[in-house]
Amino acid sequence: MITCEEAAHICTRKQYSEASWKERLQLYLHILICKACASFSRKNTQLTKLCDKAQLQTLSKKEKEHIKKKIQEQS
Amino acid sequence: MPSGTTTHQLQPDTWVDAHADYLYNYAVSRVSDSEIAHDLVQETFLAGLGSAKNFKGTASERTWLVAILKRKVIDHYRKINSKKGKAEVRMHYSSQEDSEGNWLEERAADPLSTKEHGVLENEELGQAIQECIAKLPAKQAKVFTLKTIEGQSTEDVCNELGINPSNLWVLIHRARTSLMACLDKNWFGE
Secondary structure (H helix, E strand, C coil), X not given: CCCHHHHHHHHHXXXXXXXXXXXXXHHHHHHHHXXXXXHHHHHHHHHHHHHHHHCCCCCCHHHHHHHHHHHHHHC | CCCCCCCCCCCHHHHHHHHHHHHHHHHHHHHCCHHHHHHHHHHHHHHHXXXXXXXXXXXXXXXXXXXXXXXXXXXXXXXXXXXXXXXXXXHHHHCCCCCCCCCHHHHCCCCCCCCCHHHHHHHHHHHHHHHHHHHCCHHHHHHHHHHHHCCCCHHHHHHHHCCCHHHHHHHHHHHHHHHHHHHXXXXXXX
């Protein structure tokens, strides 16, 4: 049986599809009997959905360097 | 720069890291073109430098920069509208009763308004997420952004920041836990 802390970390890795099938099974079994982790897991999954939904974009590193250079030139 | 009475100060060195992504998302949602958005963000920073002496410190640095960006967006639309030929404008005003005409230009939604429900909601959500990310410790924010928003692989992020995967997961885990708490009230319907 895994601890709540382990379950939480597996849950976070699962959000990035980086939990193994064995870990996912352990998490699943843990959630069946642990309400706190079930709630955490639900929220964590929801956070992933919110981030997808917001369609956040970032400027690439290169673009940021470019802007930084421009700022330095002017200041 | 007068100090003492001012609560906020400008730190142009940190602008790009602190505000570029926020401003960029703001711009993208209004001009729907990543290249133009990039240019507008850059112009905003440069204009900000140029008028830094006018910054009174009553608003936060970000609020001030957003105000400049808003003007840049408006200027952008003025510019493209004035390029689009005056004939259309003349036709429009000379025949206001003309309901046959398909004056898309005139009927297009106001680009600065995001009344459409979905757009507005996503934009608010995006801003809420970014404000919460801004409250995280710098390293957590960086790791979370690279991994979640840019979707980089664990290996790449580790290489870029010189950390090992277990560090990375601890940072991400903490970031996510804080974000859940930060977004909780408004965005997690229970």
